[in-house]
Amino acid sequence: MKLAILGAGISGMALARTLTEGGWDPADFVLFEAASVPGGLCRSRAVDGFTYDIAGGHILYSKDQQVMDWMKNEAGGPPAFVSCQRNTKIRFEDRWVHYPFENGLGDLPVQANFDCLAGYVQAWHARDASGSPAPSDFGTWILWRFGKGIAQHFMDPYNEKIWKRPLTEISSDWVAGRVPDAPVEDVIRSAVGIRTEGYTHQSSFFYPLNGGFQAITDGMATRISDRIRLNTRVETLQRTPAGWEVNGEAFDLVVSTLPLDRLPSLLTEVPGTVAQAMQTLEYNGLVSFLVALDREEQPDLSWIYLPHESQGPANRVTYMSGYSPNNAPEGKSSLLVEITCRGGAPYPGQSLERETLAGLEAAGLLSRSEVLFTDRAQVPHAYVVFDHDYGIRRQAIFDWMAGVDLIPLGRFGRYEYDNSDLCVAKAQTLGGELLARAKVG
Numbered sequence: 001m002k003l004a005i006l007g008a009g010i011s012g013m014a015l016a017r018t019l020t021e022g023g024w025d026p027a028d029f030v031l032f033e034a035a036s037v038p039g040g041l042c043r044s045r046a047v048d049g050f051t052y053d054i055a056g057g058h059i060l061y062s063k064d065q066q067v068m069d070w071m072k073n074e075a076g077g078p079p080a081f082v083s084c085q086r087n088t089k090i091r092f093e094d095r096w097v098h099y100p101f102e103n104g105l106g107d108l109p110v111q112a113n114f115d116c117l118a119g120y121v122q123a124w125h126a127r128d129a130s131g132s133p134a135p136s137d138f139g140t141w142i143l144w145r146f147g148k149g150i151a152q153h154f155m156d157p158y159n160e161k162i163w164k165r166p167l168t169e170i171s172s173d174w175v176a177g178r179v180p181d182a183p184v185e186d187v188i189r190s191a192v193g194i195r196t197e198g199y200t201h202q203s204s205f206f207y208p209l210n211g212g213f214q215a216i217t218d219g220m221a222t223r224i225s226d227r228i229r230l231n232t233r234v235e236t237l238q239r240t241p242a243g244w245e246v247n248g249e250a251f252d253l254v255v256s257t258l259p260l261d262r263l264p265s266l267l268t269e270v271p272g273t274v275a276q277a278m279q280t281l282e283y284n285g286l287v288s289f290l291v292a293l294d295r296e297e298q299p300d301l302s303w304i305y306l307p308h309e310s311q312g313p314a315n316r317v318t319y320m321s322g323y324s325p326n327n328a329p330e331g332k333s334s335l336l337v338e339i340t341c342r343g344g345a346p347y348p349g350q351s352l353e354r355e356t357l358a359g360l361e362a363a364g365l366l367s368r369s370e371v372l373f374t375d376r377a378q379v380p381h382a383y384v385v386f387d388h389d390y391g392i393r394r395q396a397i398f399d400w401m402a403g404v405d406l407i408p409l410g411r412f413g414r415y416e417y418d419n420s421d422l423c424v425a426k427a428q429t430l431g432g433e434l435l436a437r438a439k440v441g
Contacts, residue, residue, distance in 0.1 A: 001028060001252045001253060001434075001437075001438045001441075002028050002029070002243075002250070002251050002252045002253075003019075003024075003028060003029040003030075003251060003252065003253050003254075003255065003434070004029070004030055004032065004244065004246045004249075004251040004253070004254045004255070005029060005030070005031045005032070005254075005255050005257070006031075006032050006234050006237075006246070006254065006255065006256040006257060006258050007031070007032070007033060007040060007256070007257035007258055007410065007413070008031040008032075008033035008035075008038035008039070008040070008221070008228050008230075009038070009039060009040020009041060009042065009217070009257055009410060009423075010039070010040060010041070010042045010216070010217055010220070010410075010420050010423050010424060010427075011040075011257045011409050011410030011411070011413065011423045011424075011426070011427050012031055012033075012040075012255070012257045012409070012410065012427075013031070013038060013217060013220040013221060013224065013228075014220065014423065014424045014427035014428065014431075015255060015409060015427040015428075015430055015431050015434075016029060016031060016220075016224050016227065017074070017220050017223060017224065018427060018428045018430075018431030018432070019431050019434065019435065020223070020224065022431060022432070022435040023435070024434075024435060024438065026224060026226070026227050029227060030227055030229060030251075031224070031227055031228045031229065032229055032232050032233075032234050032246060032247075033228055033229060033230050033231075033232060034231070034232065034233040034234070035230065035231070036230055036231055037214075037230065038217055038218075038220075038221045038228055038230070039214045039217040039218070039221070040217070040257075040410075041055040041379065041381075041382070041411065042055070042058060042213050042214055042216065042217045042420060043055070043214050043217070044211060044212025044213055044214035044215075045212070045290070045375065045377060046211075046212070047290060047292075047373075047375045048292070048329075048373070049328065049329040049332075050290055050292045050320075050321075050327065050328050050329070050332070050334050050375075051211065051212045051320075051324075051326070051327045051328075052212065052288070052290040052320050052327070052334065052336045052375070052377075053212050053213045053214070053288075053320075053336065054288055054377035054379060055286060055288065055377075055379045055382055056286060056288055056316070056318070056336070056338045056382070057303055057316070057318030057320065057323075057336050057338075058207075058213035058420065059084070059205040059206070059207060059302075059323075060072070060081070060205060060206040060207060060208075060213075060216070060420070060421070061204075061205040061206070061421065062421035062422075062425075064421060064425055067421050067424050067425050067428070068206075068421060070424065070428075071216050071420070071421065071424060072206065074216055074219035074220050074223075075208055075215045075216045075218070075219040076215075076219060079209075080208060080209055080210070080215065081206040081207060081208055081209060082206065082207050082208075082209055082323065082324050082325075083204060083205075083206055084204065084205050084206065084207055084302065084322075084323060085203065085204050085302075086203055086204060086205060086302050087300055087301050087302050088301070088302050088303055088304065088305075089301060089304045089305075090104065090154065090304065090305045090307065091304050091305070091306050091307075091308075091311065091363050091364075091365070092107070092108060092112075092153075092154070092307070092308075093109070093308070094364060095107055095108070095109070098190070098195070099198075099305065100180075100182070100198040101116075101150060101154045101155070102116070102120060102146065102150060102182045102186075102187050102190070102198070103182060103186060103187070103190050103196045103197060103198040104190060105117055105187065105190045105191040106190050106191055106192065106193040106194075106195075108153070112149070112153050113191055114149075115148070115149030115152065115153065116147070116149035116150045116153055116154075116191070117149070117187065117188065117191040118147070118149060119146065119147025119148040119149030119150060119151070120146060120147045120149065120150060120184070120187050121147070121184060121187075121188070122147055122148075123143065123144060123145065123146060123147035123148075124147075124184045126144075127144065127145075132144070134172055135172060136171060136172055136173075136388070137167070137168045137169070137170065137171065137172060137388070138159070138167045138168070138170040138171065138172045138174075138175070138386075139156070139166065139167030139168040139170070140168065140172075141172035141175065142155045142156065142159070142167065145179075145181075153307075154307050157307045157308065157309065158305060158306075158307035158315065161306075161307070161313070161315040161340070162284075162315050162340050162383070163284065163340070163385065164284060164340060164341065164342040165342065165385070169387055169388070170385065170386055170387060170388075171386045171387060171388050171390060171391075173386055173390075173391070174384075174386035174417055180198060182196075182198055186198075205302075207323040207324055208324065209324050209325075209326060210324070210326050212327070213420075216420075232247075234246060234247060234258065234266055235247050235266065236248065236266060236268060237254065237256075237263070237266040237267050237268070237406075238267075238268040238269070239268075239269060239404055239406075243405075244406070253405065253407070253434075254405075254406055254407065255407045255408075255409050255430070255434075256406060256407065256408055256409070256413055257408075257409050257410035257412070257413035258412070258413060259283070259381050259412035259413070259415075260278050260281055260394075260397060260408065260412065260413065260414075260415050261278050261279055261280075261281045261283070263278055264278050264279055270400070271400065273396065274396060274397060274400045277392075277393035277394075277396045277397050278393075278397055280389075280393060281390070281393060281394070281415055282343065282384075282385035282386075282387045282390070283343035283344075283381050283382075283383060283384055283385055283412070283415075284340045284341065284342060284343050284382055284383040284385055285340070285341045285342075285343050285345075285347070285378070285379055285380045285381065285382055286338060286339070286340055286341070286378070286379040286382035286383070287338075287339045287340075287341060287347060287348065287352060287376065287377070287378055287379075288336060288337065288338055288339075288376070288377045288378075288379070289336070289337040289339075289353065289356055289374050289375065289376055289377075290320070290334060290335075290336060290337075290374060290375040290377075291334060291335040291336075291337060291357070291360070291366065291371060291374050292328070292332065292334050292371070292372040292373050292374070292375075293332060293333045293334060293335065293366060293370045293371060293372065294332060294370050294371075294372050295332070295333050295366075295370050296331045296332070296333060297333070298319050298321060298322055298333045299319070300322070301319045301322065302318070302319060302322065302323075303316060303317060303318040303319065304316070304317050304319075304365075306359070306363060308363075310359070310362055310363075311359045311360070311362060311363040312355055312356050312357075312358060312359015312360060312362065312363070313339045313348075313352065313355055313356055313359065314337045314338060314339050314356055314359060314360065315338060315339065315340065316337075316338045317335050317336065317337050317338070317360070317365065318335065318336040318338075319333075319335060320334045320335060320336040321333040321334040332372070335360070335365070335366070337356055337360070339352065339356065340382065340383065343380070343381065343385070347378055353374055353376065357371065357374070381412045383417070384411065384412070384415050384416065384417045386417075390415075394415055407430070409426065409427060409430055410423055410426075410427075411423060414426075
């Protein structure tokens with residue numbers, strides 16, 4: 001069975017590696033990759049001795065030990081990784097607030113602390129008394145779940161920075177399983193100064209010693225390099241009686257990790273309703289800045305959140321040089337700054353750098369005199385946006401794709417908010433299914 005894999009990001013390459021490990025002849029698959037290097041959203045960049053991840057700060061963590069071990073081994077095994085303890089904060093005015101926010105209320109100014117505690121208890125009591133189901137839109141869900149104080153002081157301004165649209169336009173479905181529910185007792189403890197912990201499942205993580213997060217995908221690519229066609233954009237995708245043609249070349253089967261919204265421009269035949277469903281999927285892009293600093297010491301932080309407009313356009317900052325001693329030259333340090341932008345809209349202009357640095361300085365994170373240089377990276381597809389018609393459109397798309405035997409895979413190949421470990425796990429599952437399918441013809 002001759003297979004085309006569209007995209008050599010972590011999903012496409014994890015699939016290829018799973019197939020080769022299962023005995024699939026590498027001569028019978030090809031990966032098409034438009035970029036000059038593989039890796040997709042997991043790519044990193046090195047500039048003057050500084051290394052950063054172009055699609056925001058990545059970490060290696062998984063609840064699936066097999067997946068995490070496999071990813072480590074692809075990049076050289078445990079000795080090739082640094083073990084890091086997560087220390088995440090929210091920059092609230094001039095204070096560091098424990099993360100998640102509801103576990104750090106005692107770090108807030110007195111009035112904000114009271115607002116947030118009172119609102120949380122009222123919201124908890126209202127849910128308990130009424131048994132009301134979760135609201136369908138994200139903005140109302142925040143009030144239902146956290147109360148007015150936390151909504152006003154953190155959740156609303158922070159999420160408006162990320163999603164770049166009214167929060168009522170976003171479905172609450174995406175938060176299921178991603179936002180743990182802090183017990184009300186823990187929130188009360190945190191408000192009166194008794195430290196409580198949330199998100200303990202990510203208390204530690206791993207990061208490559210050299211090469212940024214791309215070290216993992218580089219390891220994958222090394223083992224299948226002769227099957228990856230770099231600088232090869234998919235231009236046409238046509239169904240044939242025998243299978244598929246990719247850029248006119250015949251294949252029995254196609255697995256696509258390309259963004260679903262791009263497929264109508266490639267497919268020669270797709271029903272109008274399906275094409276519309278693909279084209280109207282919502283997403284956000286990302287602008288990332290490496291900020292190289294002439295400073296040796298950094299706070300012992302992993303990453304932080306910036307909810308206030310006065311802190312500039314950035315919503316998250318990763319202390320990149322803290323992940324590995326080789327991410328910055330000796331005596332220097334670095335930050336990785338993330339700014340989302342609405343998918344399909346023009347990227348912000350050069351003033352974005354000036355506004356970002358001014359915001360970071362106002363937040364007390366740096367002094368402009370320390371900045372050696374910045375480096376900018378742009379990622380067209382970074383975050384899936386779960387608007388209210390997301391599920392209906394996606395189901396229509398998948399029903400049609402199943403009927404023509406075009407297999408979707410990956411964060412944007414399936415429009416799922418998956419981290420790298422889940423991408424690998426799903427690629428391995430698909431690999432097992434394809435190996436079984438190949439055995440029966």
